[in-house]
Amino acid sequence: MEIAELSVLLVWAAMTALAVALVSFAIDLGRRTEERAGTRARAAVGAAQAAVSGAPGTASVPPSGTEPRRRAAGIAMSTTWVGTALLLVAIVLRGLAAGRTPWANMYEFTLVGSFVALAVFLGLSTRRDVRFLGTFVTGLVVLFLALGVNVFYVAATGLQPALQNYWLVIHVGVAIAATGILTVAFVASVLQLLRDSRDSGVPFLARTGFRWLDRVPTPGSLETLSFRLNAVGFVLWTFTLIGGAIWAEHAWGRYWGWDVKEVWSFVVWVVYAAYLHARTTRGWSGRRAAWFVVVGYACVLFNFTGVNLIFNGKHSYSGL
Amino acid sequence: MSDSTTYRPEGIADEFSEGSYAEQVPPSGTGPTLPALGWRGTLRWTWRQLTSMRVALMLLMLLAVAAVPGSILPQRPQDPAAVLTYLADNPTAGEWLDRLGFFDVYSSVWFSAIYLMLFVSLVGCIVPRTAAHARAMRDRPPRTPARFERFPARAETTTSATPDEVTDAVVAHLRGRVRWLPVFRVDAGAEEARSARGRVPGRPATRTVAAERGYLRETGNLVFHLALLGLLVSVVLGQLLHYRGQAIVTEGRGFANAVVDYDTFESGEWFSPRSLVPFSMTLDEFSSEFASDRVAFAQARDFTAYVTVTEPDGESSAETIKVNHPLQIDGSKIYLQGNGFAPEITVNDAEGQVAFSGRVPFLPEDQMYTSRGVVKVPDVSAGLEQIGLVGYFLPTAVVEQDGSARSVFPQPRDPLLVLEVYRGDLGLDEGVPQNVYRLDTANLTASVGEDGERVKVLLRPGETADLPDGLGTVTLGEDVPRYVALDLRHDPSLAWVLTFSLLALAGLAVSLFTPRRRVWVRSWSEADPADGAGRTVTRVEVAGLARGDDAGLQDEVDRALGAVPCRESASDTSATDTTTEG
Ligand code: HEM
Numbered sequence: 001m002e003i004a005e006l007s008v009l010l011v012w013a014a015m016t017a018l019a020v021a022l023v024s025f026a027i028d029l030g031r032r033t034e035e036r037a038g039t040r041a042r043a044a045v046g047a048a049q050a051a052v053s054g055a056p057g058t059a060s061v062p063p064s065g066t067e068p069r070r071r072a073a074g075i076a077m078s079t080t081w082v083g084t085a086l087l088l089v090a091i092v093l094r095g096l097a098a099g100r101t102p103w104a105n106m107y108e109f110t111l112v113g114s115f116v117a118l119a120v121f122l123g124l125s126t127r128r129d130v131r132f133l134g135t136f137v138t139g140l141v142v143l144f145l146a147l148g149v150n151v152f153y154v155a156a157t158g159l160q161p162a163l164q165n166y167w168l169v170i171h172v173g174v175a176i177a178a179t180g181i182l183t184v185a186f187v188a189s190v191l192q193l194l195r196d197s198r199d200s201g202v203p204f205l206a207r208t209g210f211r212w213l214d215r216v217p218t219p220g221s222l223e224t225l226s227f228r229l230n231a232v233g234f235v236l237w238t239f240t241l242i243g244g245a246i247w248a249e250h251a252w253g254r255y256w257g258w259d260v261k262e263v264w265s266f267v268v269w270v271v272y273a274a275y276l277h278a279r280t281t282r283g284w285s286g287r288r289a290a291w292f293v294v295v296g297y298a299c300v301l302f303n304f305t306g307v308n309l310i311f312n313g314k315h316s317y318s319g320l
Numbered sequence: 321m322s323d324s325t326t327y328r329p330e331g332i333a334d335e336f337s338e339g340s341y342a343e344q345v346p347p348s349g350t351g352p353t354l355p356a357l358g359w360r361g362t363l364r365w366t367w368r369q370l371t372s373m374r375v376a377l378m379l380l381m382l383l384a385v386a387a388v389p390g391s392i393l394p395q396r397p398q399d400p401a402a403v404l405t406y407l408a409d410n411p412t413a414g415e416w417l418d419r420l421g422f423f424d425v426y427s428s429v430w431f432s433a434i435y436l437m438l439f440v441s442l443v444g445c446i447v448p449r450t451a452a453h454a455r456a457m458r459d460r461p462p463r464t465p466a467r468f469e470r471f472p473a474r475a476e477t478t479t480s481a482t483p484d485e486v487t488d489a490v491v492a493h494l495r496g497r498v499r500w501l502p503v504f505r506v507d508a509g510a511e512e513a514r515s516a517r518g519r520v521p522g523r524p525a526t527r528t529v530a531a532e533r534g535y536l537r538e539t540g541n542l543v544f545h546l547a548l549l550g551l552l553v554s555v556v557l558g559q560l561l562h563y564r565g566q567a568i569v570t571e572g573r574g575f576a577n578a579v580v581d582y583d584t585f586e587s588g589e590w591f592s593p594r595s596l597v598p599f600s601m602t603l604d605e606f607s608s609e610f611a612s613d614r615v616a617f618a619q620a621r622d623f624t625a626y627v628t629v630t631e632p633d634g635e636s637s638a639e640t641i642k643v644n645h646p647l648q649i650d651g652s653k654i655y656l657q658g659n660g661f662a663p664e665i666t667v668n669d670a671e672g673q674v675a676f677s678g679r680v681p682f683l684p685e686d687q688m689y690t691s692r693g694v695v696k697v698p699d700v701s702a703g704l705e706q707i708g709l710v711g712y713f714l715p716t717a718v719v720e721q722d723g724s725a726r727s728v729f730p731q732p733r734d735p736l737l738v739l740e741v742y743r744g745d746l747g748l749d750e751g752v753p754q755n756v757y758r759l760d761t762a763n764l765t766a767s768v769g770e771d772g773e774r775v776k777v778l779l780r781p782g783e784t785a786d787l788p789d790g791l792g793t794v795t796l797g798e799d800v801p802r803y804v805a806l807d808l809r810h811d812p813s814l815a816w817v818l819t820f821s822l823l824a825l826a827g828l829a830v831s832l833f834t835p836r837r838r839v840w841v842r843s844w845s846e847a848d849p850a851d852g853a854g855r856t857v858t859r860v861e862v863a864g865l866a867r868g869d870d871a872g873l874q875d876e877v878d879r880a881l882g883a884v885p886c887r888e889s890a891s892d893t894s895a896t897d898t899t900t901e902g
Contacts (some may be wrong), residue, residue: 157616161623161643196696224869227622231832238828242821251644253564253655256555257398258426263391267384274380281373311391 008149010090011111015145017083018138020120024076025134031072033239080138084118087145091115098156103124104163105173106308108125110148114141117182120229124184132216132226136187140235151230167247168229174243178236182300186230189293192222196287223286226293227279241265252314261315264303343781357543370437371444380439386434390425393417397424439552446545460507461532464840468863473874476861479886483527483858485886490841493883494531504531504839511842516526529841531573534867538646540830547824558813563595570662570803571681574602574628577652577808597650600630604638606659606802610730618687618730625656625804631858641806651810652683659807660691661683661713663737664797669700670790682713683757688727689715694759695739698748706746707791708759711739711776713800721775737779737796740785743765767791836867837882860884 076082091111095102103112123136125128159168196219198205205213216222244265256262276294278284308316369375403423407414421428467476477487489506516522558876565582566577575581579595609622623643626743630636639647646653662679669675675697682693694726695709714727717736725738742764748754767788769774776853779796786793841862848857859867864877 016842145767155615157613157619158611158621160620164622165644235825235829236833238825242825245821246818249814250646253646253657253809255814258390259393263387267387270380270384270387274377274384277373277377277380281377284374284377307391317550 001098003093003176007090007093007097007156008153009233010086010093011149013256014083014086017079017086018120018142020144021076021079021083022078022138022142023129024072024134025138028070028072029135029215031070031133044201057099067121070131073134076134076138077125077131080134083123083138084115084122085109086120086180087115094156098158101169101173103176104159104168105154106152106304109172109176109304110152110225112176113179114144114148116177117141117183120181120184132191133184133187136191138152139185140187142221142309153227156249162251165247165250167243167250170235171240171243171247173235175240178233178240179300179304181236182233182297185226185233186293186297188222188226188229189290191216192219192226193287193290195219195222195296196290223290226290230272230275230293232267233271234276237269241269252306257314259315260307260311261303263309264299268299268303270294273301321860326739328894341393347671359462367444370441372441373445376438376441376445379434380797381592383434383438386425386431387798389817390421393422393425395423397427408524410604422791428853433831434814435552436621437548446542446549448757449873451540453535453542456538457535457863460503461530462838464511464528465818465840465863466528466862468840468842471865472861473877474862474868475874475877475881476858476859477881477884478848478859479884481858481885483845486843487527487529487841488860489885490529490880490883492533494529494839494880503534505535506531513658516631524844524846526842526844529839531839532837533840534834534836535654537831537834537836537867540827540832540834540836541560543827545827546822546830547827550820551817551824554813558588558811558817560588560590561595561663561813562809562811563591564807565808566657566807567804568662568803569603570681571599571603571606571801574600574804576600582808597652598632599649601654602628603627603804606804608659608698608802612729620730621657623656626805627661641804651812653809655806656804658684660689660803660805661715661732661800662803663693663713663735663800664735665709666792666795666797667695667697667707667709667787668795669704669707669792671704672792673701675792676698679801679803684730686727689730690727691715693758694757696746696748696756698746705743705791706748707787708742708744708746708761708764709739709794710742710759711737713737725778732800732863735800737777737782739777739779739819740774741777741789741791743767743789809894835872837870837873837876838865839863839877 091102091108093133094108094111098104102108117137118141121130121133124133191213193206194210195213195216198210198213199219244262248257248262249255271292275289275296278289278292309314348414394406396403406423407418412891417423421430421621425431440814467473481489490507491506494502494504494506509530511523511526511528513525514523543848563586565577565579565585569575569583577599579585579593579596603625605626607622607624607626610621611617611619611621625641626640627647628636629639629647641647641654643656646655660682661679664679665673665676666677676695676699679694680693682691684691691713693711693713697707697709700706710724714725715731715738716727716729716733717725718728719725719736725736742759742761744764747760747763754760769775769788777785777787777794779785779794781796781800782796782798841860843858843860845856847857848855860879860881862881863875864880865874
């Protein structure tokens with residue numbers, strides 16, 4: 001079997017492991033809801049205090065001691081580790097097959113971006129309990145990988161002259177890292193919005209089907225988590241723009257020319273900048289700021305898919 | 321902790337992030353109302369509105385929205401031909417869109433207005449904040465609060481060192497090792513003994529330390545915003561001073577850096593032709609590589625132009641230009657933007673006179689370098705009709721059964737030139753500028769064969785063929801020279817654009833990731849309860865406060881406590897006790 005085919009097989013294997021993780025995470029969320037519905041009021045207050053006082057490591061950990069063993073969550077975490085490792089091997093093999101850095105087209109971008117999102121999630125989970133994010137992070141990643149394999153796939157091959165540059169490693173690498181981090185931040189903000197709506201009694205979210213929302217941290221600590229990730233993502237995105245501009249100066253003979261990809265990268269940047277401002281503007285922090293994250297992430301996704309597939313700009317390296 | 325939700329770290333408010341500097345002016349809650357203050361009042365009111373956070377936020381959102389149409393509608397600077405097509409397809413809507421600047425969004429009045437207002441708002445925000453920050457840098461850290469209980473991070477210990485020794489050691493630790501860049505700004509003080517008052521218990525005389533770190537946070541923020549301003553100014557200056565020229569050069573030929581030598585030349589308002597350094601350049605050779613494996617068949621792998629550059633002082637050097645590796649000469653860059661074949665074509669007219677001889681660049685139209693070109697032959701002998709040739713150059717030609725030909729590889733393995741022939745008036749004499757790559761066939765007659773089909777003249781290198789209708793002959797040269805499309809660009813502002821971008825990035829990172837913390841220490845002597853002889857020990861309390869959620873705060877407090885010395889080592893360490901709230 002050729003290395004390139006092995007790489008694809010490993011992507012499928014990773015998807016399988018992550019699908020198992022997804023189901024286990026979901027079971028864990030549901031089960032904890034059943035078991036612990038009674039103690040929720042207390043736990044919520046505890047979490048709120050932890051978030052406000054800013055004590056280290058306590059922001060999302062419910063009071064310890066009363067916690068039953070969470071078998072499903074254990075299975076979910078280990079399968080996530082396995083899936084992430086498989087994905088990493090798949091990426092490395094893809095690079096070997098093509099004989100270059102494995103992030104030069106949409107398929108590879110999807111693989112590596114998904115890997116970064118998983119890595120951020122796993123990295124966070126070594127420092128605090130973020131297992132409530134698991135369902136959504138693995139869910140999104142399985143979706144992305146399925147799209148990648150079925151829609152974006154192109155055969156592994158060399159690079160056209162415009163891409164033969166060390167900036168491919170830096171510019172695209174940083175763009176992917178930013179996208180992966182913003183993905184996890186987006187999940188946190190969506191949960192923040194949902195939990196906040198449930199707390200304030202929105203009828204739809206008050207149904208029993210949404211009881212699991214009581215088990216995610218308070219909107220306050222979700223907002224903090226989202227902000228931290230978004231701050232890192234925003235700095236990386238800024239660097240993506242600057243790096244892209246430096247590269248464009250070399251490759252296309254101008255650093256900025258309002259090419260479609262440039263326009264949308266700019267829009268994304270401005271939306272996240274607005275988010276950072278909204279957070280600190282009276283009357284705009286909290287829910288409204290979280291909506292900026294949702295819009296910003298939608299723009300990130302559009303910049304990746306829509307701009308590559310619909311418009312025909314200089315930046316059409318998807319190979320499709 | 322019932323007041324936890326309303327707890328605000330006192331005194332650490334940073335105008336920018338805790339609401340806004342200018343927002344204090346319109347009372348919060350109620351919407352802005354226009355006060356009857358006359359025109360000066362109105363002006364001031366307008367200024368405050370413009371520089372408020374809320375307006376900056378609105379402008380940012382507007383900017384994001386306003387940038388979008390430019391990615392949907394064709395834009396003149398990028399693709400003028402697409403704009404013309406759009407206008408032809410949508411005459412009514414197109415005209416209105418055009419009037420409103422939708423085909424050049426990024427220099428339209430409304431787009432410019434948004435970002436200019438944003439920058440005005442930014443200046444209005446930055447100037448007072450810079451002043452306030454400069455003041456804060458000179459101020460002393462906030463006084464040591466009376467009670468430490470309400471602070472989120474605390475620690476305490478007892479030691480045998482005196483309060484003075486404790487204070488000196490902690491101050492030294494907090495300042496850090498680098499003299500000129502202290503980690504904390506520190507203020508050591510003393511408090512008189514004090515008797516109990518209300519809920520506040522009495523206390524003996526104490527030594528205090530008040531310290532604050534994280535001024536860089538605000539500095540970074542200001543640097544970021546100022547750098548954005550610098551970026552805008554540099555970009556505008558670049559627009560005014562830059563120039564760019566395009567030239568097509570064939571192998572063995574060259575060009576000089578002079579306005580007249582370029583095929584197209586474009587420059588900013590403040591450009592002066594004197595800024596063109598008069599070097600010259602020859603293209604010695606052009607080489608290209610293409611993949612021949614199955615997966616990526618015929619995909620480009622490398623383009624290299626080998627050139628010789630002669631500087632004004634007569635010195636010459638051999639250089640290469642590649643995609644991604646422009647050639648730098650005297651502050652200008654020369655880019656390899658395109659390449660193709662420029663076959664050498666000679667046309668003899670019906671009287672046998674050479675009517676045209678030269679290299680004709682053919683523009684590649686697909687991956688296999690199927691290239692289209694035009695030969696205009698106006699200078700035929702007197703009394704003859706002018707000749708126009710249109711056709712394709714195929715680097716590796718395959719001729720099908722039906723006579724049609726196509727190229728199957730981009731390298732010149734088996735070149736073929738296929739031409740159609742026109743005669744009549746080329747329309748060159750009216751003085752109207754014409755595109756050299758298009759033949760205006762309005763006043764021309766095509767040569768057709770007996771079957772009514774256009775006659776196609778096929779030529780391989782070195783061959784000569786008769787033109788139909790007795791128009792003469794056409795010859796294709798033995799070698800097929802390559803040409804490169806070069807783009808020379810000079811923009812003196814580049815270094816500034818880069819500097820300000822990197823400054824903005826650095827400022828942003830510093831302002832987002834620098835922790836802002838305050839630490840207070842209080843130490844005093846009291847009788848040692850474990851000592852019958854009535855000796856005293858020193859009690860030390862440390863409290864910490866951070867802006868926002870800060871996972872490292874307790875560590876910071878613990879480290880400060882760790883700096884507390886003890887005279888009889890080992891005996892006191894067990895008394896160290898760390899408290900964490902929450
Ligand atoms: C100012 C200029 C540039 C900006 C703002 C920019 C922005 C971006 C962004 C945001 C991405 C993330 C992925 C996506 O959304 O597709 C990206 C990916 C990428 N960029 Fe750039 N870029 C610029 C210049 C360049 C240049 C000059 C090149 C190469 C000649 C380049 C090559 C790529 C490639 C190969 C990818 C990944 C493949 C893909 O997503 O299709 N970029 N760029």
